[in-house]
Amino acid sequence: MISLIVCSRDAHALAAVSKSAAATIGVPYEVIGIDNSKGTYGICEAYNRGAAQAQYELLCFMHEDIRFHTVGWGQKVADILQDKTVGVLGITGGLYQVAAPAAWWGCGLKLCRENVLNVFPDGHTEMDLHNPEGRALTDVAVIDGLWMCSRKEVWQQYPFDSRTFTEFHFYDVDYCTEIYQHGLRVCVTFEVLIEHHSRGSVNTSWLHNALKYEQKRSGQLPFGPIALAAAETRQIEIAPLQEFINRLLSAGFPSRLIGKYVYRCLRLDPANRDSLWLLRQWLRMLFRQPKQVVHSSAA
Structure with a gap:
């Protein structure tokens, strides 16, 4: 069977x-x-x-x-x-x-x-x-x-x-x-x-x-057997998107890719504090300069 x-x-x-x-x-x-x-x-x-x-x-x-x-x-x-x-x-x-x-x-x-x-x-x-x-x-x-x-x-x-x-x-x-x-x-x-x-x-x-x-x-996304109001949809979408961006940042994924998802977050809710924090993290990553190596010699 x-x-x-x-x-x-x-x-x-x-x-x-x-x-x-x-x-x-x-x-x-x-x-x-x-x-x-x-x-x-x-x-x-x-x-x-x-x-x-x-x-x-x-x-x-x-x-x-x-x-x-x-x-x-x-x-x-x-x-x-x-x-x-x-x-x-x-x-x-x-x-x-x-x-x-x-x-x-x-x-x-x-x-x-x-x-x-x-x-x-x-x-x-x-x-x-x-x-x-x-x-x-x-x-x-x-x-x-x-x-x-x-x-x-x-x-x-x-x-x-x-x-x-x-x-x-x-x-x-x-x-x-x-x-x-x-x-x-x-x-x-x-x-x-x-x-x-x-x-x-x-x-x-x-x-x-x-x-x-x-x-x-x-x-085909999103989908499901339930109907959600537009405001509820935005609320549900933003949390997993923010979590995904955090994981991309931690894993060192390319800044261009991360920027695409940050933009999506801001479109959902431009004033969201967590999204603005992620924007700052992304900008720091984007404009971070390579650390200079300082060479020293003993006198």
């Missing part, structure tokens, strides 16, 4: 998540682990390879650092994906994908819909549960790739873009965007509880892939 597809970096981690699935899924399944211990593939290519091998019509793309709490979750997935309007299913996502280069959480906590138990390296846990409507299933714009389920026919029509995304970031946001733009629903279920042992990382690779995503999807 369900093919579980894992881009695996660690055989022990793959065995552990496979054991967790076996104890809880409750329906016929298979595990397809794509060995990526040597970093041979980007995650898009690994997932496409795994999906091509799948014998079942339901596909579950998942990380190997998750564990399942809900017994019988396989049937719940099957029941939801029987609805042909649903293109992809997850457990955490955002109602609105902003125009700024941002991940699924860029819309802010108010517009996130989540049902995930985060486990941290020191052993403590935090439950992220945001479901103000109290629904079992909620439509969103994009979901997090820690666990994503689709019908095989959906993946066949809209496979992961391994040409653009050759690393490990924005594969999930882009997959959801493609599905959403073709009229299928992107959904979060609150009937399946999963624990996740990693919060991910926002590094230089993430920034490069954010830029790739924005360039590819520029004519």
Whole structure:
């Protein structure tokens, strides 16, 4: 019934998540682990390879650092994906994908819909549960790739873009965007509880892939299943844009690129104090002179 597809970096981690699935899924399944211990593939290519091998019509793309709490979750997935309007299913996502280069959480906590138990390296846990409507299933714009389920026919029509995304970031946001733009629903279920042992990382690779995503999807952003007033849209857009500029500055990206995003920030709200601070940082970067090396000699 369900093919579980894992881009695996660690055989022990793959065995552990496979054991967790076996104890809880409750329906016929298979595990397809794509060995990526040597970093041979980007995650898009690994997932496409795994999906091509799948014998079942339901596909579950998942990380190997998750564990399942809900017994019988396989049937719940099957029941939801029987609805042909649903293109992809997850457990955490955002109602609105902003125009700024941002991940699924860029819309802010108010517009996130989540049902995930985060486990941290020191052993403590935090439950992220945001479901103000109290629904079992909620439509969103994009979901997090820690666990994503689709019908095989959906993946066949809209496979992961391994040409653009050759690393490990924005594969999930882009997959959801493609599905959403073709009229299928992107959904979060609150009937399946999963624990996740990693919060991910926002590094230089993430920034490069954010830029790739924005360039590819520029004519399609922003989007989502909710309607926002113009003032609310500006408010939602400015925070992730400012965060992105900060990250570009810290990572030493070219000043011309940073200037483009600073200009976008100022257009959204010319008097915003944080945007004016970023403008000053950018100007300092732009006009910074190379430090002179002073040579001294002993008398």
